[in-house]
Amino acid sequence: MARQADRRAALRMRLIDAAERTIAAEGLAALKARDLAREAGCAVGMIYNLFAHLDELVLCVGSRTLAMLEVVLASARSPEGEGSSEEAVAELVRLALAYLDFAAAHTIRWRALFEHRMAPGRPLPEWFIEQQRVLFAQIERPLTALLPEFDRGARRIFARTLFSAVHGIVALGLEEKLVSLPMPDIRTQLAATVRAIAAGRAELRAAARGPAQS
């Protein structure tokens, strides 16, 4: 029968579910092979028949987190057809705030996405990198209207810079150490920063083409 394969697939799912629950509730460090096996109802060794190592399981959970982010960011999109740069800036602000809200609502699982490092020597699998690229594409989309004269490469660089800045503000904003701001203040800081970077896009295009300066 094909029962065997079904049971394996079901167990695989149960393991990912269990890992997801743990990571979302207690963070990466709380993920233990023995707990996982007990919760999914199998032997510890079975985990290694279905996954190469625990890192792979962590990546599966990370993939789910990225999927959640995709949905959230998609809901920040502008209505079709609008092409003004004001609307593009507004969309970028909505994207940034949506990112902040997601990180605030799912802090622990969101942190796991960035704290996790593969064991040395094992690179990130291609499918995971591809999923990140898909997310980045959501940022590049409104940039087409905002920066019509940029080529694809320059837009990608701009998107990268913008995301990095937004991510930095969100990450430090949710950190408990250092005097932390109340959430509404973080929101306004973030929105203002995105608008400022968008307003300074001329310089950033020059930067994306020309060489460095001291």
Next chain:
Amino acid sequence: MARQADRRAALRMRLIDAAERTIAAEGLAALKARDLAREAGCAVGMIYNLFAHLDELVLCVGSRTLAMLEVVLASARSPEGEGSSEEAVAELVRLALAYLDFAAAHTIRWRALFEHRMAPGRPLPEWFIEQQRVLFAQIERPLTALLPEFDRGARRIFARTLFSAVHGIVALGLEEKLVSLPMPDIRTQLAATVRAIAAGRAELRAAARGPAQS
């Protein structure tokens, strides 16, 4: 004799030195109690007579990294007495680039500063937080000239936002995953972003005072 205390102090230093070498060369994950003891010439148990736990040793190395950063950022200061806002912006750009250069030159030890998490339940010691505050003060200094009408609190918030954005760009810029930019491009992106945020300071002040908006 007081010989005993001297020997203990010397051993303490040797342990911190060994930990620093390891963290700078191979990163946080490579730090092992047994290696440390061997390298410093003592028993594993001795480490726990001089430090409460390995985390404390990691913090000592982190403190040295922060001290290195203080020196590097201090060298980006403007000459005394200059008070124009153009000069203030230039100083902020120099600070950001100095930060980037430091992170690029000492990537592994710099990463250790941010990747490290205390064991659950044990908060960061006050002296460590204070040292971070001193560093932040270096950013707030040029802001006095740039934002004379801001009160101290608003300046602190602006400094925090600015640093977060800079840190984000530096951190993602040095990440190997995702298409990575050549260093000169990162420099120009970073400089342009700092100038853009500084140029948008009016909005950021409003943000630091007023309430949030969607």
Next chain:
DNA sequence: CACCGCGTTGAACGCCGTTCAAGAAAAACA
């Protein structure tokens, strides 16, 4: 020289991810 208190030691503890010999279950065959 004998004694004692205390700083130092490293074997031992508990926990971790990962492996693999052996047992159980399924498949193939007669």
Next chain:
DNA sequence: TGTTTTTCTTGAACGGCGTTCAACGCGGTG
């Protein structure tokens, strides 16, 4: 169906980790 072969599953065992603590030895004292 009974028997053999293959394949999957299991959990005790392995090596390595941070941390502890009973025991040891050494410096200071009587």
